[in-house]
Amino acid sequence: MTLTELLELATNYMESKSMGEDELVSPLPDFFLHQSKKPTQLNACFYHPIACIILQGSKEAIVGDETISYRAGMSLIASHSVPAFSRIVEASEEAPYIGLAICLDLGILRSLQREMGEPEILDKEFKPLSTAQSTNELIDAMGRYLALEGKPLEMKVMGPLILKEIHFLLLKSSNGNMLRHLAGQDSHVSKVTQAIEEIRTNFKVTLSVPELAKKVGMSTSSFYEHFKQITKSTPLQYQKELRLIEAQRLIREEQTSVSSAAFEVGYESPTQFSREYSRKFGNSPRQELAVLS
Incomplete structure (x- = not known):
């Protein structure tokens, strides 16, 4: 064909x-x-x-x-x-x-x-x-x-x-x-991929990089280095991206309030959430909701 x-x-x-x-x-x-x-x-x-x-x-x-x-x-x-x-x-x-x-x-x-x-x-x-x-x-x-x-x-x-x-x-x-690389079970890529799935599954909870590195069988320094090589971000930045994209979905698709969206994705401070949301998407979460209303 x-x-x-x-x-x-x-x-x-x-x-x-x-x-x-x-x-x-x-x-x-x-x-x-x-x-x-x-x-x-x-x-x-x-x-x-x-x-x-x-x-x-x-x-x-x-x-x-x-x-x-x-x-x-x-x-x-x-x-x-x-x-x-x-x-x-x-x-x-x-x-x-x-x-x-x-x-x-x-x-x-x-x-x-x-x-x-x-x-x-x-x-x-x-x-x-x-x-x-x-x-x-x-x-x-x-x-x-x-x-x-x-x-x-x-x-x-x-x-x-x-x-x-x-x-x-x-x-x-x-x-x-x-x-x-990924198909090799003991490769750095494979181990980082395991870590990625762990972060995705538990993105709402506080992330301990040393504990995650130990869980996938890597030293903290090696894990940090290879994670950034592979994902182009640090583990904490990656978690933040997950949180913000999920928050945007909640606001756009479910019209969730700003504070509820912040707490739902793991933020303790709605103010910090709004600041990081605005930095990533260009609009504040309140502006997003105003457009939808």
């Missing part, structure tokens, strides 16, 4: 769902299609372990000081949960932005790594988001997986095989370096 054929398949599915101006749908478990008919502003978000292919249009993501641009035909791999800003750059009514994404399964990656054997050379550059031109093999596999939508028997039998093939292609791709 070519990129053009995959775009047609995705477009036909989304048209059957009468999708709106900017909408996300999931035709298969852990598989998403996103359509936007206009460019968007920069929005704070979290990239979870995922692989994306842009079928039409272009997008931009900012992680730390790095800006990552990718367009139709390119793939992006997010090896672990990372705070970022993202926006759709090219999109219109006539040619909407269309992208697909599939959640990554660490169990499949590690199983494949055992079958493949440890890679001889691993690039030491740690990039939480990495892009490359999609191979024909990856585009074809993604297309065959999407084509299983509405076919429960084929999905039951062929789905796991194609999913494994997709993970294999990503693991050996030119932008799969972080996945190769």
Whole structure:
């Protein structure tokens, strides 16, 4: 299946769902299609372990000081949960932005790594988001997986095989370096990823970096160094990003009061919360609520 054929398949599915101006749908478990008919502003978000292919249009993501641009035909791999800003750059009514994404399964990656054997050379550059031109093999596999939508028997039998093939292609791709690190259970990347999941699960409670480092089997200094290399932030900064993005969701989607949102995500001081919220998003939480009311 070519990129053009995959775009047609995705477009036909989304048209059957009468999708709106900017909408996300999931035709298969852990598989998403996103359509936007206009460019968007920069929005704070979290990239979870995922692989994306842009079928039409272009997008931009900012992680730390790095800006990552990718367009139709390119793939992006997010090896672990990372705070970022993202926006759709090219999109219109006539040619909407269309992208697909599939959640990554660490169990499949590690199983494949055992079958493949440890890679001889691993690039030491740690990039939480990495892009490359999609191979024909990856585009074809993604297309065959999407084509299983509405076919429960084929999905039951062929789905796991194609999913494994997709993970294999990503693991050996030119932008799969972080996945190769991640698939090694004793690697620094793997240990930091364990820590990331611990912070994500317990982001509301006070974080002790030495205790977390000990829990994942690293010295405090080594943990701090590798955490910053991999996530482009310190553990405490990472926790703060989680808190603020969740608070923004509570305010925007549930119209939660400022003080309630602050306490809900782990802040003890609404004043400190408002100050850090304003610094990150450009508007105070009260301004956000005023716009929504």
